[in-house]
Amino acid sequence: MARLKSTWWQRYKYLLHASILILPFWFLYQSMILIFPDSWGEQTMGEFTLAPMPLNMAPPYSHHGEYVKDFMVMFNKGKIADVRQGYMNIGPTPLPLSQLSKADEGILHGTRHGQHVHAIAPKLITSKDKAWITLQTWQGELLVQSWEIPSQFIN
Structure with missing residues (x-):
């Protein structure tokens, strides 16, 4: 049966x-179409040369009860296979390895082309804070930069 009266919903x-x-x-x-901020520059840590790059300009966000900021860390020199564990945090001082290894946040993970990390960060980043990367090699050598x-x- 045809409708005799056309409603707005029927027309649109x-x-x-x-x-x-x-x-x-x-x-x-x-x-x-992704646009990333610039890399923060290369620095050498032992046999490794690293360059962190934030994935966006957004402030840290809450992730499982901790504030984190996403980064990609590029290993420009050195083999990633020589790294036992790697962590990144933002703050006035680097967090101790014993504290970093207790949680999932801050762990470098990925491939040889780039490591992704949810860097542990304060809610508001201040001028006193720095970005810290802590690496431990398979020989037990601890590298901090x-x-x-x-x-x-x-902020």
Whole structure:
């Protein structure tokens, strides 16, 4: 049976359905075009040369009850296979290895092309804070290095 009276919903429901079909393509485009902040520069730690790069300009966020900031750490020199464990934190001093190894946050993980890390961070980053990377080799050697935090990340 044909409807004698056309309602607003009957006239425009197809436009709503079409817009819903277009949205996935918009989100796919946004996910393919990524722009990352600049790397914070290379520094040498023993036989390794590392360069941390934040994944975004956002402040630290809460992740499982701790505040973290996402980074990619590139090993430009040295083999990742020579690293037993690696951690990253942001603060005035590096966290001790005994404290870092108790939780999941702050662990470097990934491939030889780049290590991802949820760096342990305070809720607000201040000018007194630095980014610290702590590495332990299979020989038990402990390597610690710091990076100054650029002013655009300081609250």
